[in-house]
Amino acid sequence: MASASVSRSGSAGSALAFEDYSLYSNLSDDEVMQLAIERSLTETHRSSSTDHSAPAPSTATQTSSVQDDEPDPSATSRYPRRASSSQNQAAPQTSVHYSSPNPPTEKPPDLKTFDGTVSRFMTGSGKRMVAYYKTDGSLVYIAPEPEEEEEPLFQAIREGNASKVRALAVCPGTNLMLPSKPGWLAVHQAAWFGQDSCLRMLLAAQPGMVNKRTSRGETPLLVAVSRAQLGCVQVLLENGADPELPNYDKETPLYKACERSNAAIVATLLNRGVAVNTHCIMGWTPLQECVVQSNMEICEMLLKAGAKLNLRNMYGITPLFTAAQNGQLAALRFLIKHGADVNTQADDGATALYEAAKMGHEEAVQLLLSQNADANKPGKTGLLPLHIAAQRGSDAIVAMLIPATSKARVRRTGISPLHLAADRNRDDILEMLIEAGFDVNAQLSPERMRLYEDRRSTALYFAVINNNMEAVRMLLDAGADPNLDMFRPLMVASRVGLIQIVKLLVEHGADINADIPTHPTTFPAVYMFSMKYLPLFKYLLDNGGHALPCFDCVYGNRPHPPIKTRRSNWDDDSEPILEEPLRRGVQFCEMISAPSICRWAGPIIDVLLDYVGHVTLCSRLMEHLDSYSGWSTIKEKAAPPRPLMHLCRLQILQRVGRRKLKKLHLPGALMRFLTHQEVPLDDEG
Template sequence: MTCFSYSEYFSLFHSCHRHTRLAAQQTGRAQPSSSGAAWGVRRRHDSSTSQSVEIDPVVAAIKNGDEKAVCNMMKSGKNLSVPNKDGWIPLHEAAYYGQVGCLSLLQKAYPGTIDQRTLNEETALYLATSRGNLDCLLTLLQAGAEPDISNKARETPLYKACERKNAEAARLLVQYNADTNHRCNRGWTALHEAVSRNDLEIIDILVKGGAKIESANAYGITSLFVAAESGQLEALRYLARCGADINTQASDNASALYEACKNGHVPIVEFLLSQGADANKANKDGLLPLHIAAKKGICEIVSMLIPVTSRTRVKRSGISPLHLAAERNNDDILEELIDAGYEVNTALSDERSCLYEDRRTTPLYFAVFNNNIYATELLLQAGANPNVDLINPLLISIRHGCLKTMKLLLDHGANIDAYISSYPTTFPATIMFSMKYLSVLKYLLDLGCDAGSCFECQYGNGPHPALNCRRERLNDPQLTREPTVVQFCEMVSTPEISRWAGPIIDVLLDYVGNVQLCSRLKEHIDSYEDWAVIKEKAETPRPLSHLCRIKVRSLVGRNRIKLLDTLPLPDRLIRYLQHDYSQ
């Protein structure tokens, strides 16, 4: 048994309480250099610069398509194959600006530079493709440019054409034998990129050009998985017609169906199920598509998954979709699952329960913890047992101070004298949790909570061990061989509670007969002048009318005490038994 300090006992009722997707699915994008260059400042797509810089005459001539000026420079002996500090040569500039005439002149004059790369390892062919300059692209391909040279991110011109959704560029590159299965630095292929953009024309070009539909990236993700994950229905249908595996799974075992459910793609889920997708494939955490749909609160998807999800597989997972629906306050999902027959008293497995500090196990606990009155009532009406969890949900409702939830739980059999086995006390934990809320404490005592145990001290009028010694014993496992049970007098003497001790004792005395205040309680009461009347109230014998009330209440019994209003008794007697002093 673990031992706890007094502050831990007290703090208990104040604080009872798909891993990240496998990196970004999109590949990295190489950014153009921002440094100045001898051939001119490197441009963004809007051609803007942060400051005015004089453009090199060669760049100016190429940008303007002035073939004559370019020829004259070469005739004058100027070497137009020398790179600037970004690694750009005039051939790159011509491809970038789409000046096919200048490009042809430069390529013929310097044929060895056709596949030369910038510092970002971009070829003229890559730049032409990136800018959508088809004439330059075709000219370079016809001149023998290598179509599969990639940039620093290992993205080829074909990949860039797919990213830019440029079907004509993709068609040209495939015609010139571009590798349709080349992978970027994360294993992403051109087909992955085209599918992510739902471009059917390019997808068709790639597949007919030899792209492998089952090719997976570095995270085990295929093109069909991408389509399902990103909600691209047309691409998904195309790939399914081509025979792509409908049950494909990523490296974390998440299926395409799971990802579609996770992202709320209702049409995708509907299509996958119509094609025979298996709803009982769990990810590496043991969660099924129904679990994630319940967690995300997508009613349409949950409705589709319930009939095709195995209850045995759900049980094997160690967590019910009810838990996840309750945890996320998805009341519609909770109601649908209950209507479908999911067991409301299903407990979390030990492995899952231990992930929570309070070791919760039931869907009801989640609902009460969230202070969700509707979900609490829904579960209780469906037969939820309020006395299963290590920490009774009633204690959590007391912490929230929610009388409506307390009443619901008590009406459905919650133990009003609940204890916590891992935090042993000689008095009910319900009293411990309500010490700061006297109205709540009185409400519980009115319904029959055991107040007498608060005055049953093992030391009585004798000397008590010093609190500091008790704390040291609690906190040092070497000093104790058996669980240390905390008594009421010790609890109310803690710094966190001591200033409320008098009013707490005063309320408790209204629900007990002749009791003896232990020496510590007397000492504590004596330390506050205003509490002298409380000590007098506890003196024996107590008034006969009070003792009679205690006796009658005990004879009525706890099960009927909360139904006093319905008993055939005079109103005055009912008010008397309920401690109602208003009249």
């Protein structure tokens, strides 16, 4: 993570605020400087009302993190950062040409008199930079930050030069209580680098330093523990260091030792009788941190020292929950063995079993179930462990949870795991749930249904809208009813031209003539979504779609009122929905007059005429047929009398029925004529 410090200049000792930048990590030092200069010269001056505390234009680049051999008193992360592995190649030197009469100065301004902002940052190659900006954002000065010379005492400690440290420590001019950085004393330096002999000398010369804090509130003991310097820890404890003093994040030396998974230091601190149940600022205890590290040796020591198993952090999470969340089997077994509650719940209601299922930890789920963990406890969202496992696609976990989950409890949640499996295209899990007897016609509760604009309710709807042919087939074969949703799956499939799914739905009893309660029509609503694709439209008519209502118009030969349309809320690409007249639903002649459909009016009417006898075309349909000369033959086709063979076909279909017709042993040509198969349906979905 890159870091840059930005501060208003004032007194020389004013604190610096830190901000992160990572935009220019591929630039060299010279390129960064040139970019900053050019931006300053070309940038439009900001108004005088600009917030002076805002950071200057970001010219920082990504920096590598602090290395293990250098102390970083200003670091704030609980966990150590990784060093950057990227290295930038040096760019060729380039000269800078100034087009402004006021280029950046060659010398840095005096901080005591400078009115503006100072930005410190680090380039991708690790060079520290400093930039001065006026209040209007213009650059005044930018250059590498002068390197601070390390004080002799601190250098001697880092190098482990004990004789030099002894000489400097007893020197009358040396003030051991004077920090080299914010709060960073010589004892912190010795603890950081593990120089226990130097530490002894410093404490002998100035015992009052033993519990002094850094800018982060760390005592020398905390620094030594964080760096796993056992020798320094022992020296500090022997010289009166307080083993209970935490840093400003309320992390005690014991907590840091557990975080570093250092059993020797933990044992040393426990022998001093330190408190084992102290919470850090996030509510974590040393035991919970050990569970994350899965160090059973330390867990055993903490438990013998009085660590409590069921203490919760600020999110209501116990150590056992943490073990399940991280899949730490050894820790999970240890905690269960010593009496931890396997049904512990976090503040959001999630159980350890739910969290293990969510994270896909199969062995943890198996262990918890073997210890009678309750699979029927829902979280705040109402979902059970089985729900989340079905959603995440964990086949083995779903198989373990199915026998442990109550179907009645699933029904009370208002959502079936079938919904989640179908939504995420988890076909294997869908099959497992169907075989286990979960209701394929389970519907979302009204509360969950309202979360979807189309008010979907069945798993079949999810499978259809995902164009998942295999899931649709499984659900239909298992008895899924295709007519339960308000907006039918057949309409969804027709809207996007899913021919194979349309055929499956029709074969399993989908109601072709259903309407949409929120958008009533006088004709089958599915026609709104299939008219542009005539083979699909014809297939629906062949399989029982009503054609006669399409010619039923209350206006007849009289003029029609203007049409008002609006877009469907379900899909920006869907057909326009006509505003419903107060008298009744939208008429077919009104729907076919929509701008996106009227260009196909002639062929659509032509197909419909094959499925009706004597009908009268209303004035609006006649207008469409008159709009193109090539459609004149369609008008002639509609004019009475209709052909006798056609009328006979309609009578046979009406009396025999389409389903029984297929069972009759008739000549192929006659069967094709009766079933309108002159133009076969394209089977490609």
